[in-house]
Amino acid sequence: MKITVIGTGYVGLVSGTCMAEVGNDVLCLDVDPAKIQLLEDGGIPIFEPGLQEMVRRNVAAGRLHFTTDVEKAAHFGTVQFIAVGTPPDEDGSADMKYVTAAARNIGKYMTDYKVVVDKSTVPVGTADAVRAAIAEELHKRGVDTPYSVVSNPEFLKEGAAVEDFMKPDRIIVGCDDEQAALNMRALYAPFQRNHDRLILMDIRSAELTKYAANAMLATRISFMNELANLAEKLGADIESVRKGIGSDPRIGYDFLYAGAGYGGSCFPKDVKALIKTAADDAGLELKVLTAVEVANDAQKHVLGRKIKARFGDDLSGKHFALWGLAFKANTDDMREATSREVIKDLLAAGATVTAYDPEAMPAAQHCFPNEPGLSYGANQTDTLEHADALVIVTEWKEFRSPNFATLKAALKNPVIFDGRNMYDAKLVRAMGFEYLAIGR
Numbered sequence: 001m002k003i004t005v006i007g008t009g010y011v012g013l014v015s016g017t018c019m020a021e022v023g024n025d026v027l028c029l030d031v032d033p034a035k036i037q038l039l040e041d042g043g044i045p046i047f048e049p050g051l052q053e054m055v056r057r058n059v060a061a062g063r064l065h066f067t068t069d070v071e072k073a074a075h076f077g078t079v080q081f082i083a084v085g086t087p088p089d090e091d092g093s094a095d096m097k098y099v100t101a102a103a104r105n106i107g108k109y110m111t112d113y114k115v116v117v118d119k120s121t122v123p124v125g126t127a128d129a130v131r132a133a134i135a136e137e138l139h140k141r142g143v144d145t146p147y148s149v150v151s152n153p154e155f156l157k158e159g160a161a162v163e164d165f166m167k168p169d170r171i172i173v174g175c176d177d178e179q180a181a182l183n184m185r186a187l188y189a190p191f192q193r194n195h196d197r198l199i200l201m202d203i204r205s206a207e208l209t210k211y212a213a214n215a216m217l218a219t220r221i222s223f224m225n226e227l228a229n230l231a232e233k234l235g236a237d238i239e240s241v242r243k244g245i246g247s248d249p250r251i252g253y254d255f256l257y258a259g260a261g262y263g264g265s266c267f268p269k270d271v272k273a274l275i276k277t278a279a280d281d282a283g284l285e286l287k288v289l290t291a292v293e294v295a296n297d298a299q300k301h302v303l304g305r306k307i308k309a310r311f312g313d314d315l316s317g318k319h320f321a322l323w324g325l326a327f328k329a330n331t332d333d334m335r336e337a338t339s340r341e342v343i344k345d346l347l348a349a350g351a352t353v354t355a356y357d358p359e360a361m362p363a364a365q366h367c368f369p370n371e372p373g374l375s376y377g378a379n380q381t382d383t384l385e386h387a388d389a390l391v392i393v394t395e396w397k398e399f400r401s402p403n404f405a406t407l408k409a410a411l412k413n414p415v416i417f418d419g420r421n422m423y424d425a426k427l428v429r430a431m432g433f434e435y436l437a438i439g440r
């Protein structure tokens with residue numbers, strides 16, 4: 001199949017590469033010439049395990065191409081995936097300007113039948129808007145080329161994106177015509193050889209399914225974070241509570257970890273956008289989700305609060321080692337990362353910070369350009385020099401089993417603030433650390 005992917009970011013690059021991997025001819029378009037140049041030079045703009053090798057393999061096989069040429073991209077694929085960003089607008093709603101621009105570009109140049117697939121996370125009703133934008137462009141040209149619009153939200157997780165795309169738990173396809181449904185079935189057949197995982201539904205339900213999934217996951221996290229804060233006050237350990245409730249198959253163990261708040265490019269913006277859609281388009285107040293967001297915003301400052309409770313509100317002259325900047329492990333994504341709030345809290349109180357992250361330090365430098373109070377370590381041990389305490393914000397594997405003796409010797413005070421509950425609290429305390437984690 002000939003496929004165009006519009007938007008070569010986390011979702012577009014992973015989807016495009018995986019579709020090339022199974023034999024399709026894929027052209028990835030982006031408006032960012034630097035990104036396309038880097039890809040054409042054999043580089044890769046994001047860190048995602050397994051992706052670089054797969055990109056190289058498919059470029060070498062002649063199945064994966066990159067371009068900034070909008071017209072060429074519109075002509076290329078029978079299937080046109082829209083995978084551009086949908087960042088939050090100032091009022092919290094999803095900003096649709098990139099999706100609309102992508103749709104218009106298709107309409108401006110297409111000359112034969114296209115299946116236009118919304119892969120970006122978009123509010124209910126977007127497929128109608130995409131259909132209208134294309135129709136308008138065709139009308140301006142005085143042509144009546146046929147096309148279908150499909151909703152196919154993406155569920156990949158950064159850090160495991162290639163694996164998720166190659167072996168999806170489910171493929172949601174919202175579609176209202178036969179021809180497009182056949183195309184989508186054919187396209188996804190190689191990714192579900194074991195059993196059919198494609199769930200076909202109407203377009204609006206497909207659009208809502210993506211928001212519902214992220215909203216549910218965010219709700220579990222905020223719920224556990226609130227219980228963790230309660231557990232601390234009551235002298236309980238949230239980790240024991242997690243195991244206790246996770247064993248109930250109706251609840252399950254996944255996504256029940258208490259921590260320093262969720263971040264990333266999806267949960268915060270999708271929760272906001274769903275609240276906004278409900279209010280504006282349906283006159284409904286989503287009370288549970290509103291609380292989820294409020295709880296998460298507060299949780300991102302829980303480490304800052306604990307640090308001040310231990311060292312005082314004025315942190316002038318204090319220095320902290322910080323492990324983990326990315327919003328979660330196995331990615332370099334700093335969008336809405338909790339580390340940003342922790343660093344801001346510490347710097348605002350007068351402290352200095354030396355941070356280390358295996359992948360996200362370049363992205364962090366963009367978030368905090370020329371910040372005199374923030375420096376970066378060459379490795380995790382390097383950050384500990386002159387540090388009053390260690391603060392852990394991201395759950396990278398390499399932080400799981402540090403040399404605690406070295407850690408204790410290097411820190412001015414044997415104090416660990418653990419925003420991801422990485423360690424066995426009893427063990428770490430028995431080694432003489434003051435261990436301030438979440439809900440323990």
Ligand SMILES: NC(=O)c1ccc[n+]([C@@H]2O[C@H](COP(=O)([O-])OP(=O)(O)OC[C@H]3O[C@@H](n4cnc5c(N)ncnc54)[C@H](O)[C@@H]3O)[C@@H](O)[C@H]2O)c1
Nearest residue numbers: 007008009010011030031084085086098101102120121154
């Ligand atoms: N990142 C994730 O883990 C994830 C997972 C599932 C769904 N999503 C959704 O997928 C969408 C994309 O997310 P992302 O993280 O890949 O974003 P991203 O910011 O990494 O990538 C978007 C890309 O689109 C490009 N772009 C913008 N307008 C364009 C246009 N008119 N033509 C061509 N390219 C254009 C940008 O330059 C950018 O490279 C969002 O709606 C997001 O919510 C993201």
